Amino acid sequence: MTSPTLRFDGKVVVITGAGGGLGRVYAKFFASSGASVVVNDLGKAPADNTEGTTQLAADVVVDEIRRQGGTAVANYDTVENGDRIVQCAVENFGRLDVLINNAGILRDRGFSRMSDADWDAVLRVHVYGAYKTTQAAWKVFRKQKYGRIIMTSSAAGVYGNVGQANYGAAKLALVGFSNTLAKEGAKYNIYCNTIAPFAASKMTESVMPPELLKLLKPELVAPVVGFLTHESCQENGGLFEVAGGYVAKVRWERSQGHVFKTDDSFTPAAVHAQWKAVTDFSQSNFPETITEVDWIQQLERSKHLTTNAAGEPLRFDGKVVIVTGAGAGIGRAYALHFARLGASLVINDLGRTPDNRFSADVVVEEVRALGAKAVADRHSVEDGQEIVKTALGAFGRVDVLINNAGILRDRSFARMTDKEWELVYQVHLRGTYKTTQAVWPVFTKQKSGHIVNTCSAVGLYGNFGQANYSAAKAGILGLSNTLALEGARHNIKVNTIAPNAGTAMTATIMPPEMVEALKPDYVAPLVAYLSHDACPATGDVFEVGSGWVAQVRRQRAAGKFFDVASGEAFTPETVQAQWETAITRFDPRSAVYCRSAPDSLKSIVQAATMARRQNAARGTKQNAAITGKAVDVVSIRNRKYPDVPYEITTRDVCLYALGIGATHRDLHLVYEHDENFGVFPLFPVLFSFADSHTLTDLPNYKPHMVVHGEQFVEVLKPLPIEGKLTLRSAHLDVQDKVSGATEVGAQTAYDANDEPVTYTESTTFHRRSGGFSKHPDFKPPPPAQRHPDAVAANVPPKRQPDAVVRTLIPEDQAALYRLSGDYNPLHLDPTVAQLAGFNKPILHGLCTMGFACMQIMRTFGGNQVNFLKNVKTRFSGHVFPGETLETHMWLEEGNKVIFQTRTVERDTWVLKASALKLAVEPTMPSNTPSKL
Ligand SMILES: CCCCCCC[C@@H](O)CC(=O)SCCNC(=O)CCNC(=O)[C@H](O)C(C)(C)COP(=O)(O)OP(=O)(O)OC[C@H]1O[C@@H](n2cnc3c(N)ncnc32)[C@H](O)[C@@H]1OP(=O)(O)O
Numbered sequence: 001m002t003s004p005t006l007r008f009d010g011k012v013v014v015i016t017g018a019g020g021g022l023g024r025v026y027a028k029f030f031a032s033s034g035a036s037v038v039v040n041d042l043g044k045a046p047a048d049n050t051e052g053t054t055q056l057a058a059d060v061v062v063d064e065i066r067r068q069g070g071t072a073v074a075n076y077d078t079v080e081n082g083d084r085i086v087q088c089a090v091e092n093f094g095r096l097d098v099l100i101n102n103a104g105i106l107r108d109r110g111f112s113r114m115s116d117a118d119w120d121a122v123l124r125v126h127v128y129g130a131y132k133t134t135q136a137a138w139k140v141f142r143k144q145k146y147g148r149i150i151m152t153s154s155a156a157g158v159y160g161n162v163g164q165a166n167y168g169a170a171k172l173a174l175v176g177f178s179n180t181l182a183k184e185g186a187k188y189n190i191y192c193n194t195i196a197p198f199a200a201s202k203m204t205e206s207v208m209p210p211e212l213l214k215l216l217k218p219e220l221v222a223p224v225v226g227f228l229t230h231e232s233c234q235e236n237g238g239l240f241e242v243a244g245g246y247v248a249k250v251r252w253e254r255s256q257g258h259v260f261k262t263d264d265s266f267t268p269a270a271v272h273a274q275w276k277a278v279t280d281f282s283q284s285n286f287p288e289t290i291t292e293v294d295w296i297q298q299l300e301r302s303k304h305l306t307t308n309a310a311g312e313p314l315r316f317d318g319k320v321v322i323v324t325g326a327g328a329g330i331g332r333a334y335a336l337h338f339a340r341l342g343a344s345l346v347i348n349d350l351g352r353t354p355d356n357r358f359s360a361d362v363v364v365e366e367v368r369a370l371g372a373k374a375v376a377d378r379h380s381v382e383d384g385q386e387i388v389k390t391a392l393g394a395f396g397r398v399d400v401l402i403n404n405a406g407i408l409r410d411r412s413f414a415r416m417t418d419k420e421w422e423l424v425y426q427v428h429l430r431g432t433y434k435t436t437q438a439v440w441p442v443f444t445k446q447k448s449g450h451i452v453n454t455c456s457a458v459g460l461y462g463n464f465g466q467a468n469y470s471a472a473k474a475g476i477l478g479l480s481n482t483l484a485l486e487g488a489r490h491n492i493k494v495n496t497i498a499p500n501a502g503t504a505m506t507a508t509i510m511p512p513e514m515v516e517a518l519k520p521d522y523v524a525p526l527v528a529y530l531s532h533d534a535c536p537a538t539g540d541v542f543e544v545g546s547g548w549v550a551q552v553r554r555q556r557a558a559g560k561f562f563d564v565a566s567g568e569a570f571t572p573e574t575v576q577a578q579w580e581t582a583i584t585r586f587d588p589r590s591a592v593y594c595r596s597a598p599d600s601l602k603s604i605v606q607a608a609t610m611a612r613r614q615n616a617a618r619g620t621k622q623n624a625a626i627t628g629k630a631v632d633v634v635s636i637r638n639r640k641y642p643d644v645p646y647e648i649t650t651r652d653v654c655l656y657a658l659g660i661g662a663t664h665r666d667l668h669l670v671y672e673h674d675e676n677f678g679v680f681p682l683f684p685v686l687f688s689f690a691d692s693h694t695l696t697d698l699p700n701y702k703p704h705m706v707v708h709g710e711q712f713v714e715v716l717k718p719l720p721i722e723g724k725l726t727l728r729s730a731h732l733d734v735q736d737k738v739s740g741a742t743e744v745g746a747q748t749a750y751d752a753n754d755e756p757v758t759y760t761e762s763t764t765f766h767r768r769s770g771g772f773s774k775h776p777d778f779k780p781p782p783p784a785q786r787h788p789d790a791v792a793a794n795v796p797p798k799r800q801p802d803a804v805v806r807t808l809i810p811e812d813q814a815a816l817y818r819l820s821g822d823y824n825p826l827h828l829d830p831t832v833a834q835l836a837g838f839n840k841p842i843l844h845g846l847c848t849m850g851f852a853c854m855q856i857m858r859t860f861g862g863n864q865v866n867f868l869k870n871v872k873t874r875f876s877g878h879v880f881p882g883e884t885l886e887t888h889m890w891l892e893e894g895n896k897v898i899f900q901t902r903t904v905e906r907d908t909w910v911l912k913a914s915a916l917k918l919a920v921e922p923t924m925p926s927n928t929p930s931k932l
Helices: 021-032 057-067 079-093 116-144 165-188 202-207 222-228 268-273 295-303 329-340 359-369 381-395 418-446 457-461 467-490 512-517 524-530 572-583 597-627 633-637 650-659 683-690 813-820 830-835 845-859
Strands: 012-015 036-040 071-075 098-101 147-152 190-197 239-243 246-254 320-323 344-348 374-377 400-403 449-454 492-499 541-545 548-556 644-648 706-715 723-736 740-750 756-767 803-808 868-875 884-892 896-903 908-918
Touching: 012 021, 012 079, 021 036, 021 057, 021 071, 021 098, 021 222, 036 057, 036 079, 057 071, 071 079, 079 116, 098 116, 116 147, 116 165, 116 190, 116 418, 116 467, 147 165, 147 222, 165 190, 165 418, 165 457, 165 467, 190 222, 222 239, 222 572, 239 597, 246 572, 246 597, 268 524, 295 512, 320 329, 320 381, 329 344, 329 359, 329 400, 329 524, 344 359, 344 381, 359 374, 374 381, 381 418, 400 418, 418 449, 418 467, 418 492, 449 467, 449 524, 457 467, 457 492, 457 541, 467 492, 492 524, 524 541, 633 723, 644 683, 650 683, 650 813, 650 845, 683 706, 683 723, 683 740, 683 756, 683 845, 706 845, 803 845, 813 845, 845 868, 845 884, 845 896, 845 908, 884 908
Parallel strands: 012 036, 012 098, 036 071, 098 147, 147 190, 190 239, 320 344, 320 400, 344 374, 400 449, 449 492, 492 541
Antiparallel strands: 239 246, 246 548, 541 548, 644 723, 706 756, 706 868, 723 740, 740 756, 803 884, 868 908, 884 896, 896 908
8 A cells, every 4th residue: 555645735725515514534535644634514513422512513523533633724714615614714724725516415305396495595605505515615716717616416416306396406506616716716716616426315226236335425425525625636627427436537428429410490399300410429529618619600501401391380379488588689589589480479578678668568569460369478587477377367387488588797706705606596596497497397297297407518517707607507407307307207397498599688799790680580390399398308408599409418538337246446547547547538438328326326336336346357357376386485585597798888978868857967977978977886787677587477467557666776897888797687586565476586797707797686576466375276485585675674764864855757758768778668668668557657666766866966976977886776666757756865784875865746766775885985975864
């Protein structure tokens, strides 16, 4: 097990709702990773049975953290006063780096029985609370140009869940909110991501086998949050499903769609005729912003088409349609379209025309002029029941509800006022809830109904200056997801559109060709089709404008299941390692599509089950190796290999020196005409690549799983700058290390007089080749004959190091170093690196060792090429080219320098248990050890 590298020392983290569940686990995780934590919770802890007192939940968590040596303070404010929570962080710790919006409540109820109080309570805490807390944090983050935010969503929002219309709306609103924050925050180094975790509940009990159910622990969400909020993580605006050790990214997939001719033949019947094309995902794309559609080009394409083909007309004779916000723009276009198709209309709008008439009255006249029936309604959508009453009063029934009313209050998030946030929420999301709830009993009673809700590309992808709007619009989609599920058994169909249409407002800022491209009339045929019995869709989302109609849906990456029960490590570091190769890797062959929260959970169970099966198969394979032929260490040791000739050239000497960090200033290493020119004494490590004997017969052998474990080099005579040598190699040892196997090879280089010049011992670590010593026929071999300095523990003394030196490894170093002989693709080829479990190619271990020894030569070796007697190192962690190495050195008795090296960026020790014996009297470093 490697030690944690993704730490939060010096960082301040606020976690809302941290008195229990997920929040408590996050709080403890961050505190144990070095952060100072604000534990926010307004609730009480469960009664303390022993003393009969009830403590506040936040206090209990703070006590737990402090007992374990961590730093935390409690805060008891409601998230609706989020500014006070942020203030608490700043007052106590002077800053804030990470905000985890976790607080939430549930008021689950079937939609027909949901009260306004149920709705308001849930939306207030989840959405308004997250808005208030985030806005306060935003000010701090922007000023310091750094911040990490997590929003907590749910599959109930992403896909919908019966009984959770309020919760689903709130949870998807947070995804929309996060999308805009990610875009607005990027230039300030403020990143915002959303997780959709599963908690154990009645629903999970019904679909999960008990042994997996046990895994739905809050502890199995924290590693993902830990990685996403670390400063090294570059993910921004992502949505991730997380449950029981499973993690996968979710993104939008959009069908190519269909372009219709925008003439009179663009009707619901024409849409019906092309429905297969609209919903065909075989040539899909994956949009991330609102700007990815060229509307004018779509219209151009449309103009060159012939008249749309259509079957029987799809009409609405005898049907009653309510259109909210129908006094102008897109709502008016819908109304007129429905009127032409025979519907009776309720024209809802509370606005007025420039000549001060009620706009609803004007549109009613227009509808009547088309020969259809219409009544005006001037209520706010927040009084949705009144609108439905108008419909029932005038026509005695309702068949279709088009939730279209909306307003804009655009402003950058930093300057957005509470009033602007609230107003947009009230009209769009709460208004849609109110009208829908009013019509719901009518639809359930008549066992039929169509609802078309209005989202926006801004709600799907986020957009600058529209945090309020993107949250409200995404919330509408979240509401629709659940309504579609709940409505199914009553034959109520609910779909959502993201229209792009010009309105009176946009006409003032758009060029005329854009206004033409985005005519509201080009949206109306889809809306009418979605409202017709002929349309099979429910719970779907469509983008529409300028004659083009396409469907969007959520696509999930196959993801990664960390099999914690079988001992697989699940930490921010292992999440990081799997981030690009599995968690965010989308492959059409393994993509997952879900239609509801239980659906999502089932697919996670499937992924986990499959991963477990594969792990078990791997284990069986390993067992097969264990039960197959036993590894015979004695016979491996007895293997004989022929002598191999080796020629040193000055060109190789210079190239090697450049590969381990020598520069044009080190003429004695890189310029053969320099009077002190010599071979850097680590050069013998290259001999192994001319004469190596990898043990391919170890169980489960895979070349890409081999890493360099340890290296020892002893110089017996100065190496010639040119000349011929003979190499003799042997296997010294093979050991079972459970997680892998180590193989130690020894090699001596002889000169023309057959006198030994150098001696090396190289340990290769074969990952996943362990366990073979359990084979019934395995015979423990006698101890190996090792050089004592090659196996020394080399524990650094307790005092401060005598020298600490930093050096940057250039990005291209592995590409240069390999030319000296180690052509292992692990160091250059991203695909091989991924196969080996690294998210990018890693540096050669011997290159790291060379850099460290170069620093020791410069520090204690008088910068002389003959400075080394012997050196041993252990490669305790990998290095990525581009990282900074920091070598700590302690000069000890016997001219021995104990050293260890870490990467500064990941704060990971990469060389440990290392020592170098000097062949010269040590020089003292000119720099006193710096406390870096
Ligand atoms: C001919 C020469 C050429 C060699 C071929 C190489 C070709 C090159 O191109 C390849 C490279 O350069 S790879 C780059 C350099 N190497 C690395 O990056 C490896 C870094 N180290 C690791 O990842 C882990 O320490 C790892 C994976 C090595 C071990 O991690 P874990 O599995 O977590 O092990 P852990 O639980 O810490 O310990 C288990 C037992 O293994 C021993 N051990 C640990 N690290 C070791 C290491 N680096 N070398 C040798 N033994 C090591 C532990 O002591 C422990 O043993 P025991 O149980 O007996 O105490």
